[in-house]
Amino acid sequence: MNDSATTPAIGYAIREQNRPIMDDPAINAAEITFERADDPLRVDRYLQDLDLDHVSVHALKLSVASPEPPNETYLEALRAIAIENGASSVSDHLGFTRNGDNGVEMGHFAPPPWTEAALTATCRNIDHIQKRFGDTRFYVETIAYMFEFQGTMSEADFVSKMLKCTGCGWLLDVTNVYANATNFKFDAYEFIESVMPNAESVQMHLAGGFFDEQSKMYIDSHSEPIPDAVWDLYRFSLEQGRGKVDAVFVERDQDFPDEAGWRSEIRRVREIAEQAEVPA
Amino acid sequence: MSDNILMKDYAEQLSRIATSLAVAKNDVVHGDVAAGQSCELVEMFTSGNLDKRGDKLDDQLEMFAEDLEELPSLISRYIREVPLAAYDTGTSDTDRFVRWLPTVIELTPEQRDLVLVIKSRFAVEETGRRNRLGHVRFQELVSLNDRLVSELESNDGLRIHLNPMRTRAVFETGLLIGEEESPEAGVEVLFFAFQTEVRTVILEPEGRALVQTLSDIGPCHLASLKKQLDLTTSFDDESLMEMLTDCSEVGLIAFS
Ligand SMILES: [Fe+2]
Numbered sequence: 001m002n003d004s005a006t007t008p009a010i011g012y013a014i015r016e017q018n019r020p021i022m023d024d025p026a027i028n029a030a031e032i033t034f035e036r037a038d039d040p041l042r043v044d045r046y047l048q049d050l051d052l053d054h055v056s057v058h059a060l061k062l063s064v065a066s067p068e069p070p071n072e073t074y075l076e077a078l079r080a081i082a083i084e085n086g087a088s089s090v091s092d093h094l095g096f097t098r099n100g101d102n103g104v105e106m107g108h109f110a111p112p113p114w115t116e117a118a119l120t121a122t123c124r125n126i127d128h129i130q131k132r133f134g135d136t137r138f139y140v141e142t143i144a145y146m147f148e149f150q151g152t153m154s155e156a157d158f159v160s161k162m163l164k165c166t167g168c169g170w171l172l173d174v175t176n177v178y179a180n181a182t183n184f185k186f187d188a189y190e191f192i193e194s195v196m197p198n199a200e201s202v203q204m205h206l207a208g209g210f211f212d213e214q215s216k217m218y219i220d221s222h223s224e225p226i227p228d229a230v231w232d233l234y235r236f237s238l239e240q241g242r243g244k245v246d247a248v249f250v251e252r253d254q255d256f257p258d259e260a261g262w263r264s265e266i267r268r269v270r271e272i273a274e275q276a277e278v279p280a
Numbered sequence: 281m282s283d284n285i286l287m288k289d290y291a292e293q294l295s296r297i298a299t300s301l302a303v304a305k306n307d308v309v310h311g312d313v314a315a316g317q318s319c320e321l322v323e324m325f326t327s328g329n330l331d332k333r334g335d336k337l338d339d340q341l342e343m344f345a346e347d348l349e350e351l352p353s354l355i356s357r358y359i360r361e362v363p364l365a366a367y368d369t370g371t372s373d374t375d376r377f378v379r380w381l382p383t384v385i386e387l388t389p390e391q392r393d394l395v396l397v398i399k400s401r402f403a404v405e406e407t408g409r410r411n412r413l414g415h416v417r418f419q420e421l422v423s424l425n426d427r428l429v430s431e432l433e434s435n436d437g438l439r440i441h442l443n444p445m446r447t448r449a450v451f452e453t454g455l456l457i458g459e460e461e462s463p464e465a466g467v468e469v470l471f472f473a474f475q476t477e478v479r480t481v482i483l484e485p486e487g488r489a490l491v492q493t494l495s496d497i498g499p500c501h502l503a504s505l506k507k508q509l510d511l512t513t514s515f516d517d518e519s520l521m522e523m524l525t526d527c528s529e530v531g532l533i534a535f536s
Pocket of ligand 1 (some may be wrong): 173
């Protein structure tokens with residue numbers, strides 16, 4: 001393992017299927033999905049005896065673009081999982097899953113309208129969350145969406161302003177940007193190049209999906225190996241974010257690879273990160 | 281426009297979008313979708329979300345499958361009528377489903393018992409959620425049960441604790457305990473947490489007295505427990521020891 005200060009910590013989003021290879025020498029980080037770890041009757045910590053350099057807790061229901069900040073019970077439960085597992089960061093998605101506090105959940109996040117009002121609400125919620133988490137850094141993830149709402153600015157502008165005004169970390173899901181760029185016909189490289197300078201610190205997600213012929217959309221299903229186009233975009237993102245990429249996590253939720261598949265994919269993630277440290 | 285009005289409009293817009301998409305009323309948001317983007321994709325979004333919600337309910341309601349033929353159609357009606365609640369947890373939607381069920385169909389006594397199982401399991405989980413430390417501490421004590429149970433009769437200083445993560449239910453029928461006849465007074469069952477699972481024990485009158493006493497005066501020494509039980513029941517020493525041993529084996533009580 002290369003422990004140079006500039007190499008990001010690298011690992012998987014933990015699933016039962018990849019636990020057996022979490023001791024691979026290429027792995028020194030893990031992402032815990034909060035909703036999986038938050039078993040009210042748990043006795044042991046979710047990480048069990050894994051000892052890693054970087055642990056991040058990934059939440060699904062902070063709903064940062066909602067009109068109201070998340071409630072205390074949810075924040076406290078998230079904080080408890082972060083503390084139990086020695087997490088140095090917490091993350092969630094740039095989107096909304098619910099309306100108000102006593103309201104309803106849609107079941108998945110939708111992107112906010114790219115408007116000033118949504119930006120104000122999002123920044124205010126992020127500030128609230130960051131205050132609550134103190135030294136545990138909060139990252140906001142760019143999501144893959146199937147549609148957008150009418151807005152007054154581009155997504156890249158929205159994300160850049162959000163990062164600048166809150167100082168939160170950017171969880172750049174490289175595959176999500178690739179999916180959105182494919183589906184909504186914009187340049188993924190330009191998007192990353194324009195947002196990256198506004199981020200103080202960065203985490204990345206990598207995953208693989210498929211192109212759905214019926215809807216003519218790239219679906220970020222986390223069910224396939226990482227495609228070549230995403231590997232290229234990952235390399236570019238590392239170069240753009242050199243010196244401020246803290247961690248990279250691979251997400252896989254379906255059609256799991258065999259042991260060799262798990263190991264080779266994460267080794268490639270590390271190899272590319274180590275190569276990207278050396279300026280061209 | 282002032283900031284306040286902008287924010288109020290935004291809150292209204294998001295509320296309208298979330299409440300309609302939560303139950304797949306897709307047309308409501310067609311006017312909000314960005315120009316040139318297909319509203320069919322909104323439908324794809326909501327149907328994917330509802331499918332996931334339905335699959336989860338299907339899984340968690342598996343025990344109903346045999347006794348409730350119309351379960352699939354009820355699930356699909358429920359997810360279109362009752363939106364997922366904010367901060368839904370892994371099992372809260374199933375708990376809400378079984379609370380909704382009697383409002384739309386008349387349940388048989390057997391089905392009411394199945395509803396009670398789901399509600400009780402959820403109630404134990406919620407007790408754990410509210411008192412995490414209590415659960416973890418009690419499970420630490422339970423891990424010593426094998427060793428300490430042998431000291432029951434010899435160690436006067438041993439204290440007996442009742443599992444705080446528990447809830448009581450009375451079944452109307454014998455279905456869930458494998459009996460054809462429905463006992464007249466019902467079947468009293470205690471649901472309690474053992475590590476990450478929820479276990480059940482049937483409470484006979486002696487067991488009920490023991491649980492009630494421990495709940496009233498516990499944690500307590502064996503001597504106090506005996507004294508209290510003597511006042512209220514006709515327990516003999518031997519059956520008390522047997523019952524305490526059984527309860528410690530399943531994790532309903534622990535010692536310190
Ligand atoms: Fe992601």
